[in-house]
Amino acid sequence: MIKISYATAIFVFCIGLYTILSKRNLFKTVIGLTIMESGALMLIVTAGYVHGGVPPLIPMEGQAVNPLPHAFTLTAIVIGASDVALALALVIKVHRRYKTVDLDKIRGLKE
Amino acid sequence: MILTLAVIFPLSSAFVIPLLHLYGSRGLRLFLPIMGLGAFVLTLAAAASGFGDYALAFFGGWPARLGVVFVADGLSSVFLALAAFGCGASFLYFYEQMGTGPWRFYVIFFLLQASMNGVLLTGDLFNMFVFYEIFSLAAYLLVSYSLTWQAVEAGLKYLVMGTVGAFFILLGAAYAFIATKTLNMAALAASFPQMPKATLIVIAACMVVGFSLKAGAFPFHFWLPDAHSSAITAVSALLSGVVVKVSIYSLIRVSLLFFGDALPSVFDVITVLGVLSLLGGHLMASRQQDIKRLLAYSTVAQIGYIMIGVGMGTATGIAAAVFHSFNHMLMKSGLFITAGRLAEEIKTRNIQDMKGLYYHRRGMVLAFTVLAAAIVGVPPLNGFMSKWYLVVASVEKRSFLAALALVFGTVISASYYIRVLSVFYTPGEGFSEHESRRPVLAIAALFSACCVVLGLLPFFTPIWELFVEVGSKALNTKDYIAAVLLK
Amino acid sequence: MTAFFAFVCVFLALTALVASEAEEVLSAVISLSVFGVLMAMVFVILQAPDVALTQAVINSGLVTSFFLVAYSQTQKPNLLEQKQDIGDGQ
Amino acid sequence: MGLLLLCLGIGWWLWKGVAAMEDPEFIIGPAAYYIINTAEETGAANIVAAILFDYRGIDTLGEASVIYTTVCGVAMLFSKSKYKRSSAGLSFIARRGVSFLVPFLLLYGSTIILMGHMTPGGGFQGGAVFATVTILLCIVFGSSFEMSRIKPKTKETIESLGGLFFVFLGGVGLLAGAGFLANTAAGFPRGQVGNFLSAGAIPLLNIAVGMKVGAGLSTIFYSMVRVLELEFGEQMSEVEGNDKN
Numbered sequence: 001m002i003k004i005s006y007a008t009a010i011f012v013f014c015i016g017l018y019t020i021l022s023k024r025n026l027f028k029t030v031i032g033l034t035i036m037e038s039g040a041l042m043l044i045v046t047a048g049y050v051h052g053g054v055p056p057l058i059p060m061e062g063q064a065v066n067p068l069p070h071a072f073t074l075t076a077i078v079i080g081a082s083d084v085a086l087a088l089a090l091v092i093k094v095h096r097r098y099k100t101v102d103l104d105k106i107r108g109l110k111e
Numbered sequence: 112m113i114l115t116l117a118v119i120f121p122l123s124s125a126f127v128i129p130l131l132h133l134y135g136s137r138g139l140r141l142f143l144p145i146m147g148l149g150a151f152v153l154t155l156a157a158a159a160s161g162f163g164d165y166a167l168a169f170f171g172g173w174p175a176r177l178g179v180v181f182v183a184d185g186l187s188s189v190f191l192a193l194a195a196f197g198c199g200a201s202f203l204y205f206y207e208q209m210g211t212g213p214w215r216f217y218v219i220f221f222l223l224q225a226s227m228n229g230v231l232l233t234g235d236l237f238n239m240f241v242f243y244e245i246f247s248l249a250a251y252l253l254v255s256y257s258l259t260w261q262a263v264e265a266g267l268k269y270l271v272m273g274t275v276g277a278f279f280i281l282l283g284a285a286y287a288f289i290a291t292k293t294l295n296m297a298a299l300a301a302s303f304p305q306m307p308k309a310t311l312i313v314i315a316a317c318m319v320v321g322f323s324l325k326a327g328a329f330p331f332h333f334w335l336p337d338a339h340s341s342a343i344t345a346v347s348a349l350l351s352g353v354v355v356k357v358s359i360y361s362l363i364r365v366s367l368l369f370f371g372d373a374l375p376s377v378f379d380v381i382t383v384l385g386v387l388s389l390l391g392g393h394l395m396a397s398r399q400q401d402i403k404r405l406l407a408y409s410t411v412a413q414i415g416y417i418m419i420g421v422g423m424g425t426a427t428g429i430a431a432a433v434f435h436s437f438n439h440m441l442m443k444s445g446l447f448i449t450a451g452r453l454a455e456e457i458k459t460r461n462i463q464d465m466k467g468l469y470y471h472r473r474g475m476v477l478a479f480t481v482l483a484a485a486i487v488g489v490p491p492l493n494g495f496m497s498k499w500y501l502v503v504a505s506v507e508k509r510s511f512l513a514a515l516a517l518v519f520g521t522v523i524s525a526s527y528y529i530r531v532l533s534v535f536y537t538p539g540e541g542f543s544e545h546e547s548r549r550p551v552l553a554i555a556a557l558f559s560a561c562c563v564v565l566g567l568l569p570f571f572t573p574i575w576e577l578f579v580e581v582g583s584k585a586l587n588t589k590d591y592i593a594a595v596l597l598k
Numbered sequence: 599m600t601a602f603f604a605f606v607c608v609f610l611a612l613t614a615l616v617a618s619e620a621e622e623v624l625s626a627v628i629s630l631s632v633f634g635v636l637m638a639m640v641f642v643i644l645q646a647p648d649v650a651l652t653q654a655v656i657n658s659g660l661v662t663s664f665f666l667v668a669y670s671q672t673q674k675p676n677l678l679e680q681k682q683d684i685g686d687g688q
Numbered sequence: 689m690g691l692l693l694l695c696l697g698i699g700w701w702l703w704k705g706v707a708a709m710e711d712p713e714f715i716i717g718p719a720a721y722y723i724i725n726t727a728e729e730t731g732a733a734n735i736v737a738a739i740l741f742d743y744r745g746i747d748t749l750g751e752a753s754v755i756y757t758t759v760c761g762v763a764m765l766f767s768k769s770k771y772k773r774s775s776a777g778l779s780f781i782a783r784r785g786v787s788f789l790v791p792f793l794l795l796y797g798s799t800i801i802l803m804g805h806m807t808p809g810g811g812f813q814g815g816a817v818f819a820t821v822t823i824l825l826c827i828v829f830g831s832s833f834e835m836s837r838i839k840p841k842t843k844e845t846i847e848s849l850g851g852l853f854f855v856f857l858g859g860v861g862l863l864a865g866a867g868f869l870a871n872t873a874a875g876f877p878r879g880q881v882g883n884f885l886s887a888g889a890i891p892l893l894n895i896a897v898g899m900k901v902g903a904g905l906s907t908i909f910y911s912m913v914r915v916l917e918l919e920f921g922e923q924m925s926e927v928e929g930n931d932k933n
Contacts, residue, residue: 001600005644006706008607012614013282014699019618020275022691026267027623027669031630033274034661035614038637040281041649043706047289048719049644050712056735057647057808058727058881064735065645066712068719069288071739072237073641073649075751076281078812078901079244081656082758083274085908086248088668089762090255090267092912095672097260106264115868119855122753126851129844170746172866172873177718179746215764222757229750241750245757252761263765282702290709292717313705647808648736651800655816660905663823667912 005046013039026094026101030087037080044069044076114168114181114232117157117191121150121225125218132214140211147202150224154195157228161188165594168232175234175295175595182234182595185581189433190231190360193440197353198224200444200554205345207550216256223249223349230357234595236284236294239361243280247273247325250354253346254338265337272334276324283317286310287369296368297595300588303373311370315377318365319384326358328418329388332411336395339407344451347403351410352444356436359414363421363429368588375424382422386516389415393523397530401460402450405527406443409486412520413439419513420501428504430575430582435497438565442486442494445558449479452551462531467539476535478555483528485562488521493565500575603643610636627665634658718743730871731878732805732887740810741890745869748893749854751812752900756851759904766911778828786828793821801898805887811897818902823909840910843903850899857889857896 016036020029048066056067091101098106124146131139160166161183168181183191202220209216222245229242251273255266288294290310291302303311320331327335339350362381370377392412399405417439420432453468453475454460469476485492498517505513569575584590613636617629634657641650715723722735722743732738740748797817804810822838861870871888872878879886 001603002711003707004600004604004607005640007703008611008640010699010702010706011611013278013702014695015611015614015618016278017275017698018692018695020271021695023618025623027665027672028618028626029271030665031617031626033271033278034630034657035617035633036275036278037281038614038633038657040278040285042637042640043282044285044288045641045644045646045649047285047292048646050715053645055645055647055808056723058733058735060723063714064723066292066715066717066719067722067735067739068292068717070646070649070736071744071747072288072294073646074652074736074740074812075237075241075747077649077652077656078751079241079754081661082248082754083244083270083277084661085664085912086251086758086761087267087270087274088664089765089908089912090251090263090270092668092671093255093258093263093765094260094267097263101672112862115862119858119868122749123852123855125753125756126848126855129848130852133841133845169867170744170869171742171861172870173743177721178743215760215767218760219757219764222753222760226750226753238744238747238750241747241754245750245753248754248757248761252757252764255765258765286705289706292712292715292719295718307708309708310705313702648734648810648813651808651813652816655813655820659820660816660823660909663820663909664912667909671912 001051002046002049005049006043009039009042009046011039012036012042015039024103026091026103029103030084030091033087034080034084037076037083041073041076041080045073112168113153113156113160114166114183115170117153117228118181118225118232120153121146121221121228124150125221125225128214128218128221136211139214143211143217144206146217146221147199147206150221151195151199151202154191154198154224154228157183157232158188158191158195161185161191165591167595167598175598176293176298179238180234180295180595181232182591183232184584184591186360186363186429186433186585187231189437189578189581190356191228193356193437194224194227194231194353197349197356197440197444198227200448200558201345201349201352204348204448204551204554208345216253219249219252219256223253223354227353227357231360234296236287236296236299239296240277240280240284243325243361244277246354246357247277250350253349254342256346257341257343259341261337261341262343265334265341268334269338272324272331276321276331279317279321279324283314283321286314286317290314295595296364297592300368301592301596303369306373311374315370315374318369319362319377319380322358322362322365323384326355326362326414327411328384328414329391329411330384332388332391335411336404336407339410339447340401340403344448344455347407347451348444348447351407351447352440355410355414356440359417359421359432359436362418363432363585366421367424367429367585368591371424371586371588378422378424380422381418382510382513385415385418385420385422386513387415388412388418389516389520391415393520393527397523397527399527400462402454402462402465402531403447403460405462405531406446406450409524410443412524413443413486415520416498416501416517419517420504422513423504423508423510424586425504425508426579426583426586427500427507428582429585430578431497431500431504433581434575434578435501438485438493438497438562441558441561441565442482445482445555445562446479446486448551448558449475449482449555452555453479462534466534466537468535470538474552475555478552478559479535480532481559482562483532485559485566487525487528491563491566493562496566496569496575599643603640606636606639606643610640623669627662627669630665631658631662634662727881730887730890731881732890733882734805734807734810736808737805737810737890737894738887741805741893742869742871742888745858745893748897749858749869752851752854752897755901755904756847759847759907762908762911782828786824790821790825793817793824797821797898797902801894802891803884804894805890806882806884811894812901814894815898815901815903816905818898819905819909822906826909826913840907843907846899847903847907850896850903853899854893854896857892860889
């Protein structure tokens with residue numbers, strides 16, 4: 001189960017990277033950022049899972065999973081959301097200048 | 112205590128400024144210079160506490176293994192001093208030009224300074240990522256601060272590239288966490304050599320790619336010239352002088368601490384990246400007609416110099432890299448301030464339109480000349496000294512190719528800076544006849560004087576030995592681990 | 599449990615692919631929202647309720663609404679032009 | 689196609705990095721310490737909250753600052769924009785339904801924040817719920833309704849005060865000599881694990897973060913909703929004129 005999770009996380013990360021590299025639409029780029037971030041987060045959360053673990057809440061019955069990655073992930077989710085919000089705000093701004101979100105048509109800064 | 116305050120004071124300044132703005136703007140006029148000065152002094156004090164022994168600050172009173180710890184050693188001290196001076200100059204320049212009107216700029220500026228100190232001080236990989244993100248977001252915003260379309264577009268480009276870099280760093284941290292179940296940098300450094308080779312390579316690649324993206328080394332450089340040339344002058348000076356150096360610091364810290372023993376081939380990769388960015392940056396710079404773009408590409412090349420120094424992986428190499436970082440902060444901030452001010456005054460950034468500028472703006476052009484001579488590496492100036500030590504370090508390590516690239520790069524940079532200067536000194540007409548205001552001239556003069564002084568100091572004082580000590584201390588990871596974990 | 603988890607993971611990868619490959623930005627955004635909810639499910643299965651709550655609220659709620667706002671902002675001129683066209687037609 | 693292959697290659701290589709490590713059978717590292725000692729040392733029943741606000745409190749301050757930076761930036765980017773026209777909002781039934789729903793949502797958000805040290809949740813999640821409520825109000829009642837009720841100035845004040853409150857609570861620890869953001873070591877009462885009043889400063893920190901995140905995220909949304917920019921104004925008013933005709 002852990003290996004499945006790792007594999008999915010890596011696959012998702014790579015899809016995000018591929019989206020950023022290949023798509024010419026600025027919205028797609030931002031979507032790629034979100035997907036990439038989720039992949040990295042899934043990897044971290046999976047790192048804390050142990051077989052048959054219970055959530056890290058007192059009182060616990062049985063062995064708890066590792067709570068440290070949960071704290072990391074919480075922080076990282078909020079950071080990712082802020083990144084995305086700022087990126088979208090800038091996309092709106094760029095769109096107001098060029099009236100398009102197609103990277104190929106945005107050629108203000110050359111070379 | 113002082114380490115904590117160096118982060119908390121600018122941070123709370125950033126929280127207070129909107130309140131001051133909303134409820135009585137006289138307070139803002141009164142407190143803003145105090146805040147700027149306080150941040151400057153506290154950063155310098157934190158830097159001073161790190162020289163000599165390791166200075167530590169434990170958050171929440173937890174030991175380093177459990178909580179987050181701030182560590183100041185020689186390496187972070189030098190970079191803290193660099194950040195203090197660069198931020199101070201940029202703050203002064205902006206304050207002189209704009210006053211207290213654009214208060215949002217100051218909020219973002221103080222957030223940048225607080226998080227920068229955080230990155231330089233922290234001893235925890237995830238904490239570094241968090242501070243790094245504040246710092247990067249603030250940098251993207253400062254780039255697009257002027258809200259011209261170039262600035263917004265450059266900001267978006269910078270944001271996308273920087274965020275991809277940040278996620279690579281996060282991925283590297285995730286791998287490190289999977290392998291060791293901790294993210295304290297000292298604990299990680301202790302357990303890295305036992306890690307499987309495949310994992311180690313993945314972590315190394317993620318970190319190098321992430322930090323190179325953030326620093327703008329050659330294959331990942333394409334956002335840097337746009338961002339650094341589209342921003343307003345104060346921000347350009349800040350970005351080229353300080354922001355890039357923080358990424359360099361993280362690269363040095365991570366590569367030495369984690370891969371110094373475990374995977375030494377990382378340093379070869381860093382050297383190759385350095386040589387590539389040196390040659391690429393200089394070649395691109397020599398083709399530019401826009402003076403700020405020229406300076407921005409020159410920054411790419413100078414990052415190459417610093418990375419070659421890091422890639423040597425020896426005490427001399429690290430010392431030369433650190434020394435060159437400091438010098439580059441002085442030179443490039445000064446160049447951006449002078450060139451940016453000149454370009455603002457004559458309302459063009461095209462080099463060809465600046466013919467005869469010397470005869471109308473003597474002070475600024477003279478300062479520019481000194482700084483340009485320093486960055487090319489004319490002998491008694493600081494640029495020459497650090498480049499000399501870089502060559503010495505690479506010859507010591509027997510990587511003659513790197514040394515050759517260093518020399519060759521200097522020749523190219525001489526060619527294009529001479530092109531700019533010859534335009535400045537050719538007689539020409541058509542500029543309004545008012546000299547720049549005094550404070551800006553004073554900043555420019557101060558920076559060029561520092562360049563001369565730092566170039567002469569190694570002849571009279573053991574300042575170079577100081578840097579070598581910083582380098583050898585940074586290389587000594589055992590001491591670092593012991594100092595952090597055993598307290 | 600493992601089989602269910604594998605099923606969710608496959609679905610997750612599929613929604614990520616759709617979000618990446620969809621022609622329409624709007625369908626990509628909706629797919630991203632579904633992706634966020636599935637990710638929250640994965641976090642629940644991995645015994646991380648805190649993270650799942652955050653993921654559900656922030657990533658599939660707030661971020662999606664940000665995307666939709668930004669998308670509608672960029673669509674506005676086109677909409678207006680269309681309206682103008684219709685007006686001219688009349 | 690080449691890019692796809694490149695990404696798949698990177699993925700394969702990342703997978704080899706993961707496959708080289710063994711799955712954990714039990715917990716090692718600082719987390720083992722947290723699980724055993726959290727109840728005794730911090731008094732929080734939710735170990736994740738204890739880590740976020742006590743063991744690694746500075747991370748959380750940084751995280752709150754990230755949102756603050758974004759809010760500042762988005763407000764800066766759209767500072768020249770203006771609301772020219774409020775969106776109309778939805779029908780009467782939807783309005784009634786939502787105004788019935790809103791108190792419960794607010795209650796839910798406050799519960800998440802206040803119980804953050806005992807159950808899953810906390811300042812971030814609760815703040816995000818509050819922000820969602822304001823977004824809902826914007827959609828249902830039109831964008832000018834919320835503006836007239838809660839001024840941007842109020843939101844900005846709440847946000848700054850939240851940040852200052854966090855720093856102040858941290859500063860108490862610094863003054864007590866136990867380090868920034870110290871909790872029980874700085875004299876905050878630990879209380880009984882599982883009680884509402886327990887875990888020292890953690891509930892207070894949750895409130896501070898909730899204030900900051902709620903106000904911040906809703907400011908981001910409202911800045912982005914601002915419809916028109918000045919340079920765009922004429923074209924829009926023309927179109928509006930057409931609409932009326």
